[in-house]
Amino acid sequence: MADKDKLVSRSEDFNEWYNSVVLRADMADYGPVRGTMIVKPYGWTLWENIQQALDQRFKATGVQNAGFPMFIPMSFLQKEAKHVEGFAPELAVVTHGGGQELGEPIVVRPTSETIIGHTYANWIQSYRDLPLLLNLWNSVVRWELRTKLFLRTLEFYWQEGHTAHATAVEAAERTRMMLDVYADFAINEAAVPVIRGEKSELERFAGANQTLTIEAMMGDGKALQSGTSHNLGQNFAKAFDIQYLDPNNELQYAWTTSWGLSTRFVGAIIMTHGDDNGLILPPRLAPYQVVIVPIYRKDAEKTAVLTAAQRIQQELTDAGIRVKMDDRDNLTPGYKFNDWELRGVPARIEIGPRDIEKNSVALARRDVPGRDGKQFVSQDGLAATVQALLVDIQASLLTRATQFRDENTHDVTNYDEFKTAVQTGFARVWWDGSNQEELKVKEETKATIRCFPLEQPEGSGTCFYTGRPANKIAIFGRAY
């Protein structure tokens, strides 16, 4: 809940702004075990809306949900060499169960490729069992010490998709298809304009041949990797012996993919759209799309105002709008306005005795502060008016975020320009560096290759760092 202290501004301390907003908007809290997070109902409902928007997209591509155990034998992790190298340092290990020390330690899944690999090897016998397209909604554990609510927590919620295919082409198509699903979701549901691209070898998922990513720019110009889709080639199929008989009765290794999007995306929404007054939630995902604040002074006014407010609430609810009525009687309207602004509800309806007389309400949009964002509208046809406003807010948020990103993305051709660009945004460059050179740039500037965008220009250029001829464009940025 809002208290009287003003939020620190984003330009003053973006990090502090973020932490305060998350806590004060009742999105999340810290758990008792260091690094863990409690997602409060307001944050959880946002996550549920994200889940729903993704889940229907997954199912439309033929994916089914399943449930896999959180416990994985330690030995499974060791079967894929690069995978264990990537995840071993972050594991939580169960050594005792039911009062006994275990023969083999068990890990809490950091991700499920290994247990999926083991299981798919049992389930897949013939080409008729392919493709196998599963998704899991669960939580995973990675032992992080520098935690930040939603962005990096010891346990986080996500979905992990795992598919197996008969051919390399199908696996590549699926990897790309799920990236496109993520991009469609991010842009059209969350109003977060993401760049689709491919990760460099250094930034790839541990065990993947290719990692595709959607990258977003946050309000401080830093990058947030917001969802990834991995082509695992035959690496896990060979490590776990996922083989099938093809139509010629010959044994073949399957080709697998995995792809995930997590509660980190809640952080993306907060840091893309928020302003100095708090959150601004995109209408399509907001837990409440509209808050109604009834305004009255005397008891005589109260009944009439509440009756009208409840009628409006019902009308909007019947029209499929998610409405919150704030009838708390120990708080002033001004306090409530600040509170719901902080919590980012896209639209606010104020109704008082004079509005009732005039058959109107005041309708304020969260994305335009102050008087400019407020209009008086008729109570007749209010549901349609509100719906149109929500559509407009959704579109405006996307436009604004896209403009911000584009204004803070700079085409640079030398290292000095590069260093300036990544202070406040992205650098878009021709790149022909080695892994060592990429690491060097990171060391010197904290900027990493966020991706090689899928949309590449024609032709070629000169690598800004090595001066060598280069045939692809990379986007660099400092990342969360």
Add this chain to the structure above:
Amino acid sequence: MADKDKLVSRSEDFNEWYNSVVLRADMADYGPVRGTMIVKPYGWTLWENIQQALDQRFKATGVQNAGFPMFIPMSFLQKEAKHVEGFAPELAVVTHGGGQELGEPIVVRPTSETIIGHTYANWIQSYRDLPLLLNLWNSVVRWELRTKLFLRTLEFYWQEGHTAHATAVEAAERTRMMLDVYADFAINEAAVPVIRGEKSELERFAGANQTLTIEAMMGDGKALQSGTSHNLGQNFAKAFDIQYLDPNNELQYAWTTSWGLSTRFVGAIIMTHGDDNGLILPPRLAPYQVVIVPIYRKDAEKTAVLTAAQRIQQELTDAGIRVKMDDRDNLTPGYKFNDWELRGVPARIEIGPRDIEKNSVALARRDVPGRDGKQFVSQDGLAATVQALLVDIQASLLTRATQFRDENTHDVTNYDEFKTAVQTGFARVWWDGSNQEELKVKEETKATIRCFPLEQPEGSGTCFYTGRPANKIAIFGRAY
């Protein structure tokens, strides 16, 4: 998938029947860590339908969802004496994280009362913060050695509700309200006729003042506890210091409740409705309500049949019916019939060349085997015909299960009759025994007090076991 071996009959070996059906119907599989379960898409979709039916009921009573960490400091468990006594033997303990031994061991939640207690103590300050009504959809871990898919697994999926109230009365009302929600769900969605009742002191949840339960009778006459609702009194409030300022500015302890229903309920559905041919799923929860099996011999027939089948699939889908088209071309219709019978799809549509000529289809209901359950109906208005059939199947399943339960529930007045009754069903008795006597009965007969039904007869009687006057009726049974 069905294979050619016939299922063992339920009367021959109910336990073996259950295990085979779960595996062969593709509901679940064993995980690699002993005691863990993989829920396959068919079983998971059933669970998702259960979740949806419960979730909307919870929300209608003002409950909101949230997400709490799976990791709890070991010390939390020790704060409520009875709670730790109940759960300590079943804990999974994490001793290492991120490559280091932990200062304090962490447990994977066996249930969340303790972390909820700790957190509510922070969140609740004033009577205005009450009631606090949260629910978590998650999984919990209890180190079980004798596991059985869905019924008892090391990790299982469930929801756990946790509420805090200002008064004892409100907490008691909430405990009962959630029991009624469970009963309404069980009866009207799952067609599982449950008995609402109160647990004896011995069978109470560890740390509760009162445990209410819904108890169901399985197809072998054994009982399955299918959902519980606990009044925790001030036990956890005192252990975790959940205090609030009342309107007179005096500090009071809150009153709390918790309530849960798990994937165990999938087992209840299987064992309530299944027959010797496999599962029978209640239409309201079934992943597929109808399967369409196109029948053709020659290629010339194939196109016409598949076209008609697809049109019907579309019509039913548009009417909101969940339809599966089985167009696998390497299997015979007979194989498919058996397969979908095993998997318990409530209704089957067969369509072949002669049906197309006659503008009809064959419509078979899963709950009535053979020719009696099959009729030829017009393709005109088929969606309405199918919908009416599904309603009828749902009702018939409930009637049949209720009759079975009532026929196998015996009012008995002495121990000999009791021993006979609990071999095959429930014994309904006057009871005035002590905890010691209750344990003795369990030792001698394996039967336990399933509950004291909420609906008690007028008057009093004589305890079947002690011969003392008794003023309440108990239901005894052997339980899963």
